[in-house]
Amino acid sequence: MTSICVFGAGAIGGLMAAKLEMAGTPVTVVARGPHYEAMRAKGLVLKSEGTETVTRPKVATDPREIGPQDYLVLTLKAHSLLPAMAQLKPLIGPDTTIVAAINGVPWWYTYKLGGEFEGRSIGSVDPGGALTAALPPSQVLGSIVYPAADVVEPGVIEHTYGDRFTLGEPDGSRSERAGRLSELLIKAGLKAPVRPRIRDELWVKLWGNMAFNPVSALTGGTLDKVIADPGTHAVCRAMMVEGQAVAEKLGVKFALTVDKRIAGGAEVGAHKTSMLQDLERGRPLEIEALLGAVVEMSEWVGIDMPIGRAVLALVRQRAETRANG
Structure with missing residues (x-):
């Protein structure tokens, strides 16, 4: 029997765990506080497509x-x-596959990248190489998360849309471990394609997140307002053009245009980005993985990002001000 542990079983982790369990694949979830207590007492509840499953x-x-x-x-x-490193250590053996279902530029990004930046540490997301040491990139399987879900109360996950978890090896190979996990996720009713160029797909999602998230956190605007307003639309588009130039220097190929990507964001409607939600709830903001790392890599490849750097400075200060009350 394949052993699977979901660490960080909030909205997305809870959705995956519930779906796997429903399909007969046992899962262990690591949680804490009221969420843990509720799941232990009443199970993990998934609300999806008008049905509720325990x-x-x-x-x-x-x-x-x-x-x-x-x-x-x-x-x-x-x-x-980084704060979770000590807790993660007992779960990782020499044959453990670490599935990085995390937004933004991951710590493993340059592993098997090829070219002059192969293996280079990205300080914004992996200070001092601590993550690389604790979570060996050779054991990592990349994953791009598309579903939207929320913990509406402890132990209860509401799934609103999306069902795809794209998987991919950093070196582009079609491995047995990727194929096995893909099979289990498909059996659970999720889409789980294995892609040979996982970074291309990573960037399509990051492309929007690097712009829409910080701009929404700075303005308080939902996604539809940020895109509809000519001023913020122009800022986001300029950031995305800068980001595309950086990505292409790193070997990424974009299958769609920047305007098509923005139009896709607009279709989501009056949605609060995750960064805006975190700001409103007093949580730390996911700034470095979504934008800081892109600005850092722009310096590697000699691409200037004046708009990206300006927004990064503003959102960093916004987060600091919020954290200090």
Whole structure:
């Protein structure tokens, strides 16, 4: 039996765990606080497409009780990884596949990248190489998360749209471990294609996040307002053009235009970005993985990002001001 642990079983992790359990694939989730207590007492509840299902994954607070896993699925915010290192260690053995279902530029990005930046550390997301040391990139399977879900109350996940978790090896190979996880996710009713160029798809999602998230946090505007307003639309588009230039220097190929990507964002409607939600809830903002790392990599490739750098400075200060009350 394949052992799977979801660490950070909030909205997205809870959705995946519930879906796998419903399909007969046992999952262990690591959680804490009221969310843990609710799942332990009443199970994990998934509300999706008008139905409500109660699942019973194994729930734990101490990873030492669980031990090394075949698959360790990380659905934390990027900035939460470093504080979680000690907890993650007992779950990782030499054969554990670390599934990085995390937004933004990941710590493993330059592993097997090829070219002059192969293996280069990205300080914004991996200060001092601490993540690379604790979460070996050779054990990482990349994942791009598309579903939208929310923890509406402890132990209860509401799934609003999307069902795709794209998977991909950093070196582009079609591995047995990627194929096996893809099969389990498909069995659970999710889309799980294995792509040979995972970074291309990573950038399509990052393309919007690097602009829409910080601009919405600065303005308080929902996605539809940020895109509809000519001023903020222009700022976001300029940032995305800058980001595309950086990505293409790193070998990324974009399958759509910047305006097509913006139009896709507009279709989501009056949605609060994750960064705006975190700001309103007093949580740390996912700034470095979504924008800081892009600005850092722009310096590697000699591309200037004046709009991106300006927005980065503003949103960093906005986060600091909010954190200090």
